[in-house]
Amino acid sequence: MADSRTWMTAGLLALASGCGAQEDAVMPAAVEQALGACTHSVTTNTYDGPLYWGTLVFKNTGTVAITNPHILLDVPSGATCDYDPAGWTHTQSGRTCSFTRTSALTVAVNASYTFNYSTNSNASWTATNVRVQSDSCGGTSPGGSGLTANQKKVAEGLTSIWENDTPTLDYAYSENIYDGRGYTSGRAGFCTGTGDAIQVVQCYRALRTEANGNRLAKYWNALTVINNRFLSTGQSQASTAELDAVGSWTSDWAASFNTAATQADFKQCQDQVSDALYYTPTITEAAKWGLTQALTKAALYDASINHGFDGMKDLIRKANTALGNSGQVAPVVGYNGITESAFLQKFLEKRRDVLAADSTWVEAVDRVAAYEKQRRRGNWDLGTALRNDVRARDCWGTTYPASGYTVRNINPDGTWSTPSSYTYSCQ
Known part of the structure; x- marks a missing residue:
């Protein structure tokens, strides 16, 4: 963990993550389809300032062809993407340039593709946060407007914070919190x-062999045994016996990120799987229901991580x-006068009730209140600094237990600090 809190508190924080699957709401077929379907590695990433020319080469390291890829990359502040390569068109939001196909393109398994772009910058640099997405990758191409780079950081x-008690993403974290x-x-x-x-490990295996420093490669057979039980039963698997017979999973996971030589590859795989399973489908789902505000998308994304994507969709149905939209008419915003604020309020209340009704999850109920506080404040674009200095009891009464999360202050650019003083409030 990121601090020295007791195991009980740390366990509750990690427990709030949900591991991408809400119990009794698992869809093994969807997981099986997504498993290893599309992964890629970026083998070249350069921008030659004097030539105003950027070059990306990515290799399809997955098990299916990538069709009509969607390429996103972040350029330095002030740089503007100003060129559409043949067969491509682009848009830009903040620092993020998004390139989509205007004609068909297929990148076969194990094949590489060279992509060139240009900006108005004459400095040399490396593009950051490069993503390659596609409808052929289990629905990972975004179907709606995503968050800006800074909004996504927030x-x-x-x-x-709910995962690891810090706004800094903890790629090295690993433990058994005994949640089944x-x-x-x-x-x-x-x-x-x-x-x-297992999807993170499969991506990582495509980038590095065991001989090349991949400490997790040796767990592949054990992971496969566990995953096959999960897929065949539809039930989360508590046992780690097969992994423990191979080595120390938690130590090897942490070392995979903490070792300089492997850190970039391991981070890339975690980012890629997180986006594919949670962030991008959530953006598409938000667009379906006519939800356009960054705060709403952030709340839905957190619910996807907490309850699993299908659990999040069930909360939408309940909201x-x-x-009064029992027929699930989409978009919901505008239907019979429903506003986005009214929808988000009801969505958060339904999520609160799900957490509060389960003894395993009730200690995580405060995470919902943070989004309700920002809704009441009207921080729809996440453009105002926010704190998690709020508990469910502050928004909805005194019957909810306090979760004990450390209060943090997150700025609109994603930087953060720990305030020396604060007052709990939902206003």
């Missing part, structure tokens, strides 16, 4: 017993029904 930082899902690890609480940790 959203991920807030979720990371095996080892919980990494920035999104990937679990060995719910089908998402719709409570608002």
Whole structure:
């Protein structure tokens, strides 16, 4: 963990992650389809300032062809993407340039593709946060407007407080919190017993062999045995016996990030799987329901990490029904006068009730209140610094237990600090 709090508090924080699967709401077929379907490695990433020319080469390291890829990359502040390569068109939001295909393109398994772009910058640098997405990758191409780079940092930082008690994403974190899902690890609480940790390892194996420093490669057969049980039963797998017979999973997971030679590859795989399973599907789901505000998308994203994507969708259905939209008409915003604020309020209340009704989850109920406080404050674009200095009891009464999360201050650019003083309030 990121601090020296007791195991009980740390365990509750990690428990809030949900490992991408809400119990009794698992969809093994969807996990099986996504498992290893699309992964890639960026083998070249340069920008030659004097030539105004950027070059990306990515290799399809997955098990299916990547069709009509969608390439996103972040350029330095002040740089503007100003060129559409043949077969591509682009948009830019803040520092993020997003390139989509105007004609068909297929990148076969094990094949590489060279992508060139240009900006108005004459300095030399390396693009950051490079992502390659595609509809052929289990629905990972975004179907709606995503968060800006800074909004995503704020959203991920807030979720990371519930995961690891710090807005800094903890890629090295790993422990068994004894919630029936095996080892919980990494920035999104990937679990060995719910089908998402294995996807990180498969991506990582495609980038590095065991001989090349991959400490997790030796667990592959054991992970496969556990994952097959998960897929065949639809139930989270608590046992770590197969992994423990091979080595120390938690130590090897941490070392994979803490070792300089392997850190970039391991981080890339965690980011890639987190985006594919949680962030991008959430953005698409938000667009379906007409939800456009950054705060709403951040709240839905956190619910996807906490309850699993299907658990988050179930909360949407409950919110719709409570608002009189039992027919699940989409978009919901504008339907019979429903506003986005009314929807988010009801969504958070339904999520609060799910957490509060389960003895395993009730200690995580405060995480919902943080989004309710920002809704009441009207911080829709996450453009105002926010704190998690609020508990469920502050928003909805005194019957909820306090979760004990450390209060952090997150700025609109994603930087953060720990305030020396604060007052709990939902206003």
